[in-house]
Amino acid sequence: MKVLVLGAGVIGTTSAYFLAKQGHDVTVIDRQNSVAMETSHSNAGQLSYAFSSPWASPGLSLSLIKWALTGNSPLVINPNISIKTAKFMYRMFKNCNPTSYEMNKGRMLRVANYSQKCLLELEKEIDIHYEQRKQGSLQLFWSSKELEKVKHDISILEKFNIQYERLDVNGCIQVEPGLQHVKNKLAGGMRFKNDYTGNCYLFTNEIYKKCLEIGVKFEFNTHIESILLEKNKVSAIKTNKGELTSDSYSISLGSHSSKILANIGIDIPVYPVKGYSITLPVLEDKDAPQSTIMDDKNKIGITRLGDNIRVAGTAHLTDFNENLREKSLQSLKDGLNKIFPYAYKECNDIKFWTGFRPSTPDGTPIIGPTPYSNLYLNTGHGTFGWTMSVGSGKLLASLISGIESEISMEGIDMSRYNYANKTSLNYA
Ligand SMILES: Cc1cc2nc3c(=O)[nH]c(=O)nc-3n(C[C@H](O)[C@H](O)[C@H](O)COP(=O)(O)OP(=O)(O)OC[C@H]3O[C@@H](n4cnc5c(N)ncnc54)[C@H](O)[C@@H]3O)c2cc1C
Missing domain, CATH: 3.50.50.60 (FAD/NAD(P)-binding domain)
Incomplete structure (x- = not known):
């Protein structure tokens, strides 16, 4: 055919x-x-099988208020909001309840898990190289409150048989030695050892x-x-x-x-949910990420891709506006600096990129x-x-x-x- x-x-x-x-x-x-x-x-390069979850979660409304108060929101909505954007947001908020979240996450995990199985089969079938690493991913928590909040997610992970490990601060440093510089600020982490990283391009x-x-x-x-x-x-x-x-x-x-x-x-x-990424060279291996680190609080992901670090984040609801937003560039740099303070140096080598996530409200x-x-x-x-x-x-x-x-x-x-x-x- x-x-x-x-x-x-x-x-x-x-x-x-x-x-x-x-x-x-x-x-x-x-x-x-x-x-x-x-x-x-130039996406974040994360093959986040375990972490696949909808943005529309029960805590989103509260997070929005907090982000608005701190003035440092990973979700940016243009003031002259279009009907298309308003419709998308309305549908997304309708999914911000525990029942829809669990159902949507379950569906996403089903496709994601299947995708991992298919990737492993594909790698047996053909010889491909895409800066892949199979070293898991690490979600970081900065307070005991965040650690507590993750309990609901855990019950869903267990329901779908997703393997995870709860790590204390030393455990986090063991898998990502570059975190030693923020040891005193961290509360712990959750590791998904079956997640991968790789360069999508x-x-x-x-x-x-x-x-x-x-x-x-x-x-x-x-x-x-x-x-x-x-x-x-x-x-x-x-x-x-x-x-x-x-x-x-x-x-x-x-x-x-x-x-x-x-x-x-x-x-x-x-709907096109605009996001941004920066790519910059690794300075010292010991101070750089080894795999993927997710900072859910600030909604950024940091990934090691070959000799580079990729940092991605921001959900910008602005239809198909392709402008590169300086504030997002700064927040990605700040986000990296906060987690890996010695990995980053102001240099001309930083590649700033934007793309539109083809997003559904669920x-x-x-x-x-x-x-x-x-x-x-x-x-x-x-x-x-x-x-x-x-x-x-x-x-x-x-x-x-x-x-x-x-x-x-x-x-x-x-x-x-x-x-x-x-x-x-x-x-x-
Ligand atoms: C900042 C950011 C970080 C991300 N991080 C991750 C991550 O870590 N892990 C992950 O799993 N996903 C991530 N994503 C999401 C992921 O990148 C996308 O879901 C994925 O790339 C979508 O692929 P696609 O093929 O559907 O779309 P695209 O890659 O956009 O492909 C669509 C194609 O259609 C073509 N096209 C469109 N209109 C026309 C037309 N009229 N005529 C001809 N051709 C047309 C375009 O040229 C394009 O090549 C991220 C996205 C962003 C923005």
Whole structure:
């Protein structure tokens, strides 16, 4: 079967790989001149299988008030807020209750765990290098109150069989020796020893090369303008280079998925939550992070990628405004300084980047069919698209091939938003 994959981020590229492995004739289209040039380019590099959770949590409203009072908020909302932003926030707040949080986290963990299994299988199958490290991740706590708060999360982790270790301050320093300089400020940590780290841009490029080897075609510099329909099917994709036709079509346009789908009456709540990252060279190995450190209080993640440190954070609700915000640059530098005071030096080598997390209000991606019989979705991965990429690619490919998926698809497709009744979706 001919399949057209729209979007060559980490999600589209992994989808293309699995589709081709399952025997399809695959073409990927993207407006950029290469793969992973948008959100998949410089993310935090965390393969946070255990930590996959929605932003919409019961404590979010309280955190917002606290952040507003301290004036140092990781969530930034533009004062002239658009209807789209207001709608996204409203839907997100509707998910900030214990029942929704547990349900959403469960769904996210299901896709994330499956993704880890698929990545390990993939690494056995092909030789790929993407600055990967398998040294776990560490969530830091700065007060006994924070340690107490994590108890609810623990019950969910246990429910989903996620392995974790509670560490005291010395335990944290043992796994991340660079933390010794903040020993007196730390309260402890939680370690997820099965989490990984890796460079999403390098990974996507490695998969791209494998895709070429197995016959996938890539049409770069091709701008998708609209989806054309005939009866209840997609008949073609209109691009700046003309119309492209196929048997099946898969949408992995990241944050840009909703706009293109809205034109054919599919309303999915994928919103661009802007984030920022800085990348800077390691000065001294002993003072630098070895793996991933998550500072949930300040909502930043710090990751070791080869000879570099990547720091990422901020959720900026400003639609598709691509400006680099100086205040976020400063807060990422401050965040790194607070945790690894000797890892950072003001230098010209700091790369400042921004990207749009394709976020859903419930945190869960949207993978599955649509009411159009040959159109599929693989989008809305938000903060964890890199973590969930390999599993999502395989789920999408299985769906198109009519192979039963290896995990339950409950709550993963678009029917959870009630825009489409499950029976109207085209499950093969
Ligand atoms: C600051 C930050 C930190 C993050 N950290 C992590 C992390 O540590 N771990 C993790 O798991 N995830 C992380 N994420 C999230 C992760 O990066 C994303 O979920 C993931 O990259 C989304 O991949 P994608 O392929 O869906 O989107 P993209 O990578 O954005 O790909 C979409 C593609 O569609 C193309 N496209 C869009 N519109 C058109 C059009 N009209 N015509 C043609 N082509 C088009 C684009 O060019 C692009 O190549 C982070 C994100 C940010 C912003």
